[in-house]
Amino acid sequence: DVQLVESGGGLVKPGGSLRLSCAASGFTFSSHSMNWVRQAPGKGLEWVSSISSSSTDIYYADSVKGRFTISRDNAKSSLFLQMNSLRAEDTAVYYCARVAAATVDYWGQGTLVTVSS
């Protein structure tokens, strides 16, 4: 079974940094693009970033461009999101999600990031 397990969330002050991780199992991680998607409390889903299987293609939502960096380690079946210059509006549950043929098909359970002083 496909499993995606996020970690690294927590409370951070505005302007601070946090690094999220996602451990993947149950599928050939190196064959799939991966996404980060977030959901602010009580709000809808927002695509954040994507990375191709070999890390050659990387894209970001305008809201995080220049502050967040997505990366992956195929040898360890892991996905990462480095978040810098965090703002209150970045407070959300961050989901790691697999992409298959341009469809976001499997999601992790999410990790909560709270940006507050």
Added chain:
Amino acid sequence: QSALTQPASVSGSPGQSITISCTGTSSDVGRFNLVSWYQQHPGKAPKLMIYEGSKRPSGVSNRFSGSKSGNTASLTISGLQAEDEADYYCCSYAGYSTWVFGGGTKLTVL
């Protein structure tokens, strides 16, 4: 990119059918046959219910169906059951490995 437009809420009685619309633009919903729908229960991760507009993943009830016309996609749930009560989100591929989601629709089973 602007979020896709969904109604904030819909409701129906057990056994009835409901349809949730999802309106985008010619750059996303209208351009690609890559609309997906997700069901999300409170505190849970989204679950894929429909992909590529009208296809169901293995294990998803055939009470769920999807369609698209122009820039608008739709999700229909027939034979409503209490367990269908959840938030539903549409999502469209928008090119260059980017995606756009709808604002979500809260389904209440009366």
